[in-house]
Amino acid sequence: MLNILYRSRISGTRARRGLLSAAAGAIAVLSMAAAASPAAAQGHRHAAATGQTYYVAPSGSDTADGLAAATAFQHIQKCADVMVAGDTCLIESGTYRETVTPAHSGSSGLPITYRAAPGADVTISGTSALSGWSQVTGADVTAIAQSDPYAQDSLFSDAVAAGHVWSTDVDLGSDPTTVQVFTDRAMDIEAQWPYPGLDLLNPAIEHAGAGSADATIDDAALTRPAGYWNGGRALTGYWYVSATSTVAASDTGSVTLSAAPPCVHKVVPTDTRYALSGKIGELANPGEWFYDPAAHRLYLYSTDSPAQHTVEAKARQRAFDLTNASYTSVVGLNLFASTITTGSTSTHDTLDTLTGTYLSHYTDITQGATDCGSSVDRGVGDTGIVLNGTYNTIVNSDLSLSAGNGIALAGQNNTATDNIIHDVDYMGTYAAGIAVMGNSQTVLNNTIYRVGRSGINLQWGTTSGLTAGKDRIAYNDISQYARLSLDTAGIYTCCGADMMGTSVDHNLLHDGTPTPGVTPFAVAGVYADNGQSDLVIADNVGWNNLQGTVMLNGLGSGSYNNGVYNNTGGMTMMYVKGTDQSTGTKIYNNIGPITGSDGATDGGLVMSNNLDTATTDPLFVDAADHDYELTAASPARNAAIPLAGVNDGSTDAVPSLGAYQYGAAKWTAGARR
Structure with missing residues (x-):
């Protein structure tokens, strides 16, 4: 168990609320109203005052009045039960294991605020501490082998003999794919083969071998005996699809899955990477666990007693449930193994200066049918910090380590700005650093790096009763995407939607990192797929991307009325000549090589005033150090088609090509802190 040291950081007088001075007659009227209606009295109180401050501390008591640090509540939920519009909850240092669900909303100008007390270090945890550990013995292995004979003479039995396996009795539910275990605040992993290591975005990877078919993986490295993997689970990944399934049969050198993973028939078998889990025989490496749901028993590999550490398991999904809350602010808190969610009717909620780690977790990602396109969207709409509703904001926050998103923007007119997001989408699905759904969303000045697939997954949807509008995705610095999936980008958008003038502009998009060991394909800075x-894609800068800064794919349905202006770093287009239409699309003022243009121009796309760096040196200030400003001698000066709002600012008579106007102040991207 954690020992919580309470140190009161608040001193001073009690904050009391009083009614404004009024004439005796007015007081009498107010008293009569209060007697007749307590709710009315509450409303009068907030019309006349700026709000009450309540205090919470681990050493407090929920039977106290909470009106001072010395009489603090013990739980944040107690604040949530009593606070009304204009009130503030100041939270003292400590770890609070609860889901806070407000009973009331704030109002315009009178938000309800949950805030760390000055200097306090506050963590809202989704875990419960584990105890009662005992060392697993050879006799325990013999007992386990009664139901799983492969436990004997396994890596697990060797680890037991070495004294490295411990267990405890705990009910973590019936589904091991939702279990999450931590030792000293670092996530342990489920026992699996091959042992992936503890870096979730850089796992050790095994590939299917020659002879593999749709539902069968052949691999000489599969040395376990026949039947060993039966009933286990498989995670497969290839192209843009990650999926999970069960093992129907196994033999030395092969496993047969219960069904062919989606889309696997379209890839070379050796491009299929996989991992197998669900067998206690693999529990043999540091940081691993195995859970037996029938026996309610958790096993942990540890070189010393887990009692010497803080071992926890996920018990709650949310730190704050703001599903029915509006005009509510959460400021300066740490979230551990939990997240925050607003609802479809939430409005004007603000999340500010949060530090969130291990926001969401799951390892079962198969959904839908077995054709291409299924099972790629697990977690897109319901993981990470979820802002649904309207006019909600997350700002100045550091978010990391999520099976799904860092942030999901659903609803409409929501904003994510100045956040740092990294090491998310470690299951390699269409979740992202920021998943942008709905419409009229704003994503500005975020730094996003090390993600399973895309930094920003930009989709399109409408909210009933609201007028749809364009998104703005600008001034973000996104890097190290495509770590676990291909056919993607720093900013990825698909499929067949009218984006209503959505602008993707002034982003730095660099160092796409294609999945190790697979055939590289379609990793770009911005990718408008299918x-x-x-769309307006303008003033973006990219480097170290396979397909350049911009990629347009009009295969099948064509794409129309896109403006690709003043980008630096090259682009790729995919259109079938004579088949795919691109009417209304304009490619102007870009710097870098452009491939695939023949099929596009045949379909109506217009290209003009672009500079191909394969034939002409643009004379950047320092391309080796990724400074793509223009020198005085650059041929990109005075060469652009003037586009209001796109290439304003040049000190020349005519705008420059590329993302930086000559003589203008250099724009910057990423979180501003």
Whole structure:
């Protein structure tokens, strides 16, 4: 158990609320109203005052009045039960294991605020501490072998003999794919083969071998005896699809899955990477666990007693449930193994200066049918910090380590700005650093790096009763994407939608990192896939991307009315000549090589005033150090088609090509802190 040291950081007088001075007659009227209606009295109180401050501390008591540090509540939920519009909850240092669900909303100008007390270090944890550990013995292995004979003479039995396996009795539910275990605040991993290591975005990877078919993986490295993997689970990944399934049969050198993973028939078998889990025989490496749901028994590999450490398991999904809350602010808190969610009717909620780690977790990602496109969207709409509703904001926060998103923007007119997001989407699905759904969303000045697939997954949807509008995705610095999946980008958008003038501009998009050991394909800075239309992609800069800074794919349905202006770093287009239409799309003022243009221009796309760096040196200030400003001698000066709002600012008579106007102040991207 954690020992919580309470140190009161608040001193001073009690904050009391009083009614404004009024005439005796007015007081009498107010008293009569209060007697007749307590709710009315509450409303009068907030019309006349700026709000009450309540205090919470681990050493407090929920039977106290909470009106001072010396009489603090013990739980944040107690604040949530009593606070009304204009009130503030100041939270003292400590770890609070609860889900806070407000009973009331704030109002315009009178938000309800949950805030760390000055200087306090506050963590809202989704875990419960584990205890009662005992060392697993050879006799325990013999007992386990009654139901799983492969436990004998396994890596697990060797680890037991070495004294490295411990267990405890705990009910973590019936589904091991939702279990999450931590030792000293670092996530342990489920026992699996091959042992992936503890870096979730850089796991050791095994590939299917020659002879593999749709539902069968052949691999000489599969040395376990026949039947060993039966009933286990498989995680497969290839192209843009990650999926999970069960093992129907196994033999030395092969496993047969219960069904062919989606889309695997379209890739070379050796591009298929996989991992197997669900067998206690693999519990043999540091940081691993195995859970037996039938026996409610958790096993942990540890070189010393887990009692010498803080071992915890996930018990709650949310730190704050703001599903029915509006005008509510959460400021300066740490979230551990939990997240925050607003609801479809939430409005004007603000999340500020949060530090969130291990926001969401799951390892079962198969959904839908077995054709291409299924099972890629697990977690897109419901993981990470979820802002649904309207006019909600997350700002100045550091978010990391999520099976799914860092942030999900659903609803409409929500904002994510000045956040740092990294090491998310470690299951390699269409979740992202920021998943942008709905419409009219704003994503500005975020730094996003080390993600399973895309930094920003930009989709499109409408909210009933609200007027749809364009998104703005700008001034973000995104890098190290495509770590676990291909056919993606720093900013990825798909498929066949009218994006209503959505602007993707002034982003730095660099160092896409294709999945190790697979055939590289389609890793770009910005990728408008499968017929996206009415997008403005302007003033973006990219480097170290396979397909350049911009990629347009109009295969099948075509794409229309896109403006690709003043980008630096090259681009790729995919259109079938004579088949795919691109009417209304304009490619102007870009710097870098452009490939695939023949099929696009045949379909109506217009290209003009672009500089191909394969034939002409743009004379950047320092391309080796990724400074793509223009020198005085650059041929990109005075060479652009003037586009209001896109290439303003040059000190020359005519705008420059590329993302930086000559003589203008250099724009910057990423979180501003």
